[in-house]
Amino acid sequence: MTTTLADCRARDAQDPLRALRDLFTLPEGVVYLDGNSLGPLPRATPERVAQVVREEWGQGLIRSWNTAGWFEQPRRQGDRIATLIGAEPGEVVATDSTSINLFKVLSAALASVAADAPARRTVLSERSNFPTDLYIAESLCRDRGFRLVLLEEDEIPHALRDDTAVLMLTHVNYRTGAMHDMAALTARAHAAGALVVWDLAHSAGAVEVDLTRADADYAVGCGYKYLNGGPGAPAFAWVHPRHADRFWQPLAGWWGHAQPFAFTPDYQPAPGSARYLCGTQGILGLAALECGLDTVLAAEPLGGMPALRRKSLALTDLFIALVEERCAGHGLDLATPREHARRGSQVCLTRNDGAYAIVQALIARGVIGDFRAGRPDILRFGCTPLYLRFEDVWHAVEQLRLVLVEEEWRRPEFHQAQAVT
Amino acid sequence: MTTTLADCRARDAQDPLRALRDLFTLPEGVVYLDGNSLGPLPRATPERVAQVVREEWGQGLIRSWNTAGWFEQPRRQGDRIATLIGAEPGEVVATDSTSINLFKVLSAALASVAADAPARRTVLSERSNFPTDLYIAESLCRDRGFRLVLLEEDEIPHALRDDTAVLMLTHVNYRTGAMHDMAALTARAHAAGALVVWDLAHSAGAVEVDLTRADADYAVGCGYKYLNGGPGAPAFAWVHPRHADRFWQPLAGWWGHAQPFAFTPDYQPAPGSARYLCGTQGILGLAALECGLDTVLAAEPLGGMPALRRKSLALTDLFIALVEERCAGHGLDLATPREHARRGSQVCLTRNDGAYAIVQALIARGVIGDFRAGRPDILRFGCTPLYLRFEDVWHAVEQLRLVLVEEEWRRPEFHQAQAVT
Numbered sequence: 001m002t003t004t005l006a007d008c009r010a011r012d013a014q015d016p017l018r019a020l021r022d023l024f025t026l027p028e029g030v031v032y033l034d035g036n037s038l039g040p041l042p043r044a045t046p047e048r049v050a051q052v053v054r055e056e057w058g059q060g061l062i063r064s065w066n067t068a069g070w071f072e073q074p075r076r077q078g079d080r081i082a083t084l085i086g087a088e089p090g091e092v093v094a095t096d097s098t099s100i101n102l103f104k105v106l107s108a109a110l111a112s113v114a115a116d117a118p119a120r121r122t123v124l125s126e127r128s129n130f131p132t133d134l135y136i137a138e139s140l141c142r143d144r145g146f147r148l149v150l151l152e153e154d155e156i157p158h159a160l161r162d163d164t165a166v167l168m169l170t171h172v173n174y175r176t177g178a179m180h181d182m183a184a185l186t187a188r189a190h191a192a193g194a195l196v197v198w199d200l201a202h203s204a205g206a207v208e209v210d211l212t213r214a215d216a217d218y219a220v221g222c223g224y225k226y227l228n229g230g231p232g233a234p235a236f237a238w239v240h241p242r243h244a245d246r247f248w249q250p251l252a253g254w255w256g257h258a259q260p261f262a263f264t265p266d267y268q269p270a271p272g273s274a275r276y277l278c279g280t281q282g283i284l285g286l287a288a289l290e291c292g293l294d295t296v297l298a299a300e301p302l303g304g305m306p307a308l309r310r311k312s313l314a315l316t317d318l319f320i321a322l323v324e325e326r327c328a329g330h331g332l333d334l335a336t337p338r339e340h341a342r343r344g345s346q347v348c349l350t351r352n353d354g355a356y357a358i359v360q361a362l363i364a365r366g367v368i369g370d371f372r373a374g375r376p377d378i379l380r381f382g383c384t385p386l387y388l389r390f391e392d393v394w395h396a397v398e399q400l401r402l403v404l405v406e407e408e409w410r411r412p413e414f415h416q417a418q419a420v421t
Numbered sequence: 422m423t424t425t426l427a428d429c430r431a432r433d434a435q436d437p438l439r440a441l442r443d444l445f446t447l448p449e450g451v452v453y454l455d456g457n458s459l460g461p462l463p464r465a466t467p468e469r470v471a472q473v474v475r476e477e478w479g480q481g482l483i484r485s486w487n488t489a490g491w492f493e494q495p496r497r498q499g500d501r502i503a504t505l506i507g508a509e510p511g512e513v514v515a516t517d518s519t520s521i522n523l524f525k526v527l528s529a530a531l532a533s534v535a536a537d538a539p540a541r542r543t544v545l546s547e548r549s550n551f552p553t554d555l556y557i558a559e560s561l562c563r564d565r566g567f568r569l570v571l572l573e574e575d576e577i578p579h580a581l582r583d584d585t586a587v588l589m590l591t592h593v594n595y596r597t598g599a600m601h602d603m604a605a606l607t608a609r610a611h612a613a614g615a616l617v618v619w620d621l622a623h624s625a626g627a628v629e630v631d632l633t634r635a636d637a638d639y640a641v642g643c644g645y646k647y648l649n650g651g652p653g654a655p656a657f658a659w660v661h662p663r664h665a666d667r668f669w670q671p672l673a674g675w676w677g678h679a680q681p682f683a684f685t686p687d688y689q690p691a692p693g694s695a696r697y698l699c700g701t702q703g704i705l706g707l708a709a710l711e712c713g714l715d716t717v718l719a720a721e722p723l724g725g726m727p728a729l730r731r732k733s734l735a736l737t738d739l740f741i742a743l744v745e746e747r748c749a750g751h752g753l754d755l756a757t758p759r760e761h762a763r764r765g766s767q768v769c770l771t772r773n774d775g776a777y778a779i780v781q782a783l784i785a786r787g788v789i790g791d792f793r794a795g796r797p798d799i800l801r802f803g804c805t806p807l808y809l810r811f812e813d814v815w816h817a818v819e820q821l822r823l824v825l826v827e828e829e830w831r832r833p834e835f836h837q838a839q840a841v842t
Contacts (some may be wrong), residue, residue, distance in 0.1 A: 027480045034483045041479035046471060049705065053470055057651055058462035059448045059687060070652055097700025099522060099674030127686055132675035135688035139673040150686060176553060177675045224701070231478055231491060231704035252560040253520035254553035263794065265548055267556035278517025279553060280645070283652035284470065285703040341609060368482060373684065393649075 002325050003318070004189045004406065008390035010309035011104030011318075016302055017311050021387040023295045024228075031160035031392045031399075035367040036174075036202055036346050036382030039228030039270065052287045072139070073286040074234070074255070074277055080293045081227070081236050084305060085200060092238045093276050094289060095255075098222045099132045099199055101237040104249035104276050106137060106168060109195045110144050113165040117193060120165040123148050124156065124194075130337030133199055137168055153178070156185065167194050171209070172202035173346030175380070177316075177336040177374045178365040179344045183214040189216065201225060205296045206307045206312065206345040206384070217243060223285075226345070226384060233285050235291045237276045244272045251280035255397040295386055309384035314347040315393055318385060322397035330404040335378055345383055350376040360414035361403040367396045388391065422835070423746050424739070429811040432739075437723055438732055442808045444716045452813045453704070454790040454822075457595075457767050457803030458625055460649030466712040473708040492706040495698055497657070501714045502657050505726060506621060506640065507631030513659045513711060514697050516676075519622055519643045520553045521594075522658040525670035525697050526639035527558060527589060529660065530616045532563050532668040534586040538614060541586040543617075543634030544569050545577065549597045554620055558589055574599070577606065581613035587614050593765030595621035596793045596801070598737075598757040600628065600765045604635040611636065620780055623648060625657070626717045627733065627766040629726045638664060644706075644802070647766070647805060655706050658697045665693045674699035716807055732806035740768040740804060743818035751825040754806040755800060766804055771797040782824040783836035788817045794840070 025041045026032060032040055056068040065071050071160065077334075079094035083421050085092070113120050125134060125140055127150040134150065139343040151159050160167065167189040172179045182198060189196045198219040203209050205226030211219055217240050248269050254260045255277035258268040269275035287415035292382065320334060323418050332406055335348040355377035359369055372378040381396065433439055446462045449454060453461055477489040486492050499513035506513070516522065527544075546555060546563055548571040555571065562569040572580050575689045581588065588610040603619060610617045618699055619640040624630050626647030638661050644654035669690045675681045676698035679689040690696035710809050720729050741755060756769040773777065776798035780790055793799040802817065824830050 025475075025479050030482070032482060038478075038483045038486075040482060041474065044531070046474045046479070049474055050467060050471055053462065053467045053651070053709070054446075057459075058446050058467070061448070061451070061453060062459045062786070062791065063459060063789070064652070065459075096521070097515070097674070097702070099676075099700030100672060101516070103672055129682050129686075131678070133687055135673045135678065137674060137687055139669060139671045143671055144707050195470070230474070231485070232702045233708075237699070237834070241818055248560065250560045250564055251521060251524055252556045253518070254556060256521075257552070257556065263552050265550075265555050267559055279520030281653045282655070282706040284705040284709060285653075288474070288705060337535070363484070366557045368484070370483065 003322060005391065005394050007316070007361070008394040011390040014070050015390070017307060017309065017385060019297060020312055021389065022294070023298060023389045024382055026387060029366045031396045033381040033383065033396060035366065035384035036225050037370055038224055038231060039127055039226060039292060039384070040387065041230055042291045042295045043088055044286050044294060045230065048200050048291050049284060049287055049310070052284060061082060067168070070283050073283065074281050076287055077286060077293060078273070081204065083222070084209070084296060085204055085238065086212045088212070088236050091241065091273050092236050094223065094234045094236045094286065095277050095281055096126050096235060098199065098235040099136055099400050100251065101220040101276070102133055102136045102199065103140065104251055105220055105237055105239060106166065108243065108247045108249050109141060109166045109218055110146060112243060113195060115224055116167070116282065119145050120163055120193065121417060122163045123166045123168060124159055124164055125150055125348040126153060126156070127151065127158070128175060128200065130158050130199065133168065133170060160189055160194060160288055162193060164192055164194040166197055168197040170199040170201060172207065174202055175374060175378050176297070178349050179342055181341065182209070182216065183338065184381050186216050187213045189289060202344055210307050213231065223289045223292065226296070227289065228295050229289035230285065230292065233289045233292065234281060237273065239276060251278040255279060255281070281302050281415055299386065306386045310409045312383060313343070315366045315383040315385060315388055315390065316343060316345065317405050318393050319381060319397065322394060323349065323400070326397055326401045327404055347381045347383065349379045351379065352376060354409050355379050357409040357414035358403055360410045361411070362399055363397045364414070367399045412418035422564055424743060426537070426812065426815050429739070434743065434813070436732065438720060438806060441716070442810065444719060444829055445808045447463050447808060450787045450798055452817045454787045454788065454804065454817060456805035457646050458629070460647060461712060461808065463649055463712045463716045465715060466709050469712050470708055473705060478518055479765050480481065492703050492705065495702050495733065496695060497712055498707060498714060499657060500693070501718060502625065504572060505630070505632045506625055506642070506659065508635060508659050509633070511664065512694050512839040513657050514694050515644065515655045515707065516656045516702055517656060518696050519620070519641050519656040520557055522641040522656050522697070523554055523557045523620065523673055524561065526658055526660060527561050527587065527618055527682065528616055529668045529670050530587045530639055531561060531567060533664060535565070538586070542567050543584045544587045544589060545580055546571055546589045547574060547577070548572065549596060551620065551622065554589065554591060578762060581610055581615060583614060585610070585613055585615040586712060587618055589593040589618040589638055591620040591622060593628065595623055596795060597769050598765040598767040600763055602614060603630070603637065603763065607635045607637050622665055623765055629730050632659060637661065642744040644710045644713065647717070648710065649716050650710035651706065651713065651812060653706065654710045654713065655702060658694065658696060660694050662693070670697055672699040676702070681723045682751055691826070720807065727838055729806045733760050733804060734764070736804040736806060736809055736811065737766065737768050738819065739811055739814050740802060743815060744770065744821070747822045748816055749826055761801060768802045768804065770800045772800065774796060775830050776800050778835040779832040780822055783820055785835070786820045786824065788820045
């Protein structure tokens with residue numbers, strides 16, 4: 001029995017989260033399946049950012065560092081992120097970029113290992129990890145005398161040995177949407193005597209994360225994907241309390257000082273995660289992140305992350321089923337795991353040729369997904385339960401079917417290269 | 422012969438830069454003397470930021486990385502900053518915070534010395550440097566096996582020896598407004614075989630800077646002070662071309678990769694200063710920085726930085742003269758050098774007691790300067806020629822006189838502590 005548009009509409013009518021879509025401004029005629037790259041604009045953001053610009057900055061001027069609470073924003077928004085990732089108040093700071101935060105926490109992890117287990121000199125990660133994570137690890141390993149070893153996913157458990165210092169993984173893979181078992185891998189790494197650093201870029205706000213229950217050591221994540229904080233929004237860093245006070249991270253700036261306004265010439269790190277702050281933070285970006293977090297936290301009375309996760313899985317299940325029902329015979333394969341426990345919040349398809357042009361043709365038809373080059377190339381469709389309807393999934397797959405059936409993707413205009421993020 | 426308000430108004434009428442004030446939105450009844458801490462709101466910024474939020478983000482969504490040129494913004498705004506500091510296109514990137522950029526360039530400088538002159542193990546700086554600069558240097562020196570030595574200003578020339586790796590200075594002192602002779606100190610450091618890193622936080626947009634003519638090695642600076650980029654605006658980094666391609670900086674993120682969208686697992690740094698980029702940048706902050714730079718660059722047809730500098734010196738000369746004429750006998754001393762070549766764009770006064778409360782009483786009267794604790798405490802008044810009138814200086818000093826004559830600063834409400842930046 002095939003799925004119909006009417007079926008999808010019926011599911012939307014029964015969706016307990018359906019009202020959350022109204023928290024966003026989405027362009028007319030667009031099905032947005034790239035919230036895993038850049039979340040869409042929350043309806044409240046323009047006014048809040050305008051208020052920060054015109055009133056807090058324009059009228060309050062320098063006084064707003066105090067009167068508008070600017071200085072507290074990284075910790076205040078960090079506390080709100082904490083509720084989404086199984087962390088406690090005071091453990092998360094919203095600041096800088098994911099790459100820079102990874103540098104901070106991996107530095108601290110390596111310092112910890114160097115002190116406690118100096119014979120451990122290997123950092124393990126996945127070859128398919130997001131490249132910037134590997135670049136940061138490569139750079140730090142070189143500077144600190146560690147060795148970075150890149151593995152395939154199935155090699156990880158066996159590679160955890162008595163020379164492993166740190167296991168550094170991205171929880172949900174950016175290309176395939178495959179999700180690691182955070183608790184199991186963390187336990188396995190700890191059993192081998194290693195620390196674990198998790199990148200939650202494609203997890204925070206997308207899937208249930210419980211860093212405390214998993215007993216993870218360090219984590220970072222992104223503010224502009226599922227947290228809807230806007231282009232280049234501040235990222236975040238989390239440090240388990242057992243590590244937080246042990247070492248400085250090297251980006252020891254005044255915002256991480258115990259008394260930032262004492263202006264002492266020597267550095268005294270603030271207690272806890274606040275020492276993962278460095279320099280002055282972008283207040284416009286933090287204000288937009290605040291509005292983005294509002295949209296995710298608005299799901300709390302409706303069941304919170306478990307409810308979002310249920311809908312996310314229902315959306316990706318539907319996407320997969322519709323592709324298999326309606327686009328069969330067009331050379332598409334599924335890169336995302338079918339098993340719920342192994343799937344993030346996106347559906348990734350592969351095709352031997354034409355993937356880039358298919359994505360461009362879909363964008364021209366108002367269905368915005370994205371393309372990731374590789375072997376094979378990937379068509380990536382993020383399914384964000386905050387604003388995506390089951391009907392949207394139906395339309396997206398229908399447009400995909402038309403692009404394939406009519407071979408529209410062969411048109412030259414869809415083969416022009418563009419940088420994408 | 423004393424100076425009158427009428428004299429000041431006459432100078433304003435003849436000021437060739439007077440129209441630039443209209444580029445800003447300044448609160449009614451406020452004389453803003455804290456643009457050296459946070460520049461005021463340019464009139465064009467709210468609309469531009471709203472456009473980025475509503476149109477580029479809200480309607481363009483992920484496509485705006487290409488169609489709105491987001492990805493190019495750090496280099497595009499870097500090129501515009503370059504014109505203000507004697508650098509060439511391609512040499513400056515607008516990114517991250519000043520602290521983080523200092524970490525990058527000081528890392529590169531230390532790598533350079535370690536390769537070329539490994540016996541040089543000392544980094545020299547000033548005890549009165551902005552603390553975050555010292556914290557970053559302290560952290561890096563510890564990690565890299567260097568020694569950080571803090572000096573008084575007059576000790577610097579003699580401390581440059583054959584063990585000096587790097588001289589790291591802030592060009593204009595944040596507390597006193599004293600300015601170093603960049604060309605002379607750079608030459609002296611080079612003669613001793615050391616590299617020089619300049620922090621231009623209180624220089625860029627405030628005084629004439631010519632990094633190329635001074636033959637400096639590395640520089641960083643701030644976007645939210647004299648460049649009017651808004652609270653926590655992106656900072657900038659400059660690297661002399663002779664150094665730019667030699668080493669990576671350790672914050673080796675994907676934005677500094679030679680092919681950021683190839684997503685290769687290994688890091689290949691971009692040529693030149695682009696390798697000083699790391700992760701995804703805040704686009705709202707960059708848009709506001711663009712508007713801030715517009716205000717400084719609007720002075721170009723009116724004489725540019727030399728004209729701004731002439732007015733800045735005239736304003737600070739006037740401030741000093743009026744304080745000495747009208748506030749004599751109230752225990753104020755001048756901390757800022759009288760000599761033009763030694764003075765930045767601010768006037769700093771000291772007083773044995775009550776400095777904090779005097780600043781608070783002035784703020785209550787609409788004159789916004791700031792306070793910096795120390796021995797002695799400092800009252801700091803930034804004089805930004807883009808929007809400050811000679812008349813404003815007269816009013817500011819008149820309010821200061823009243824606060825002192827009426828001992829208004831003794832009121833308890835002006836003694837409540839607040840964090841300030």
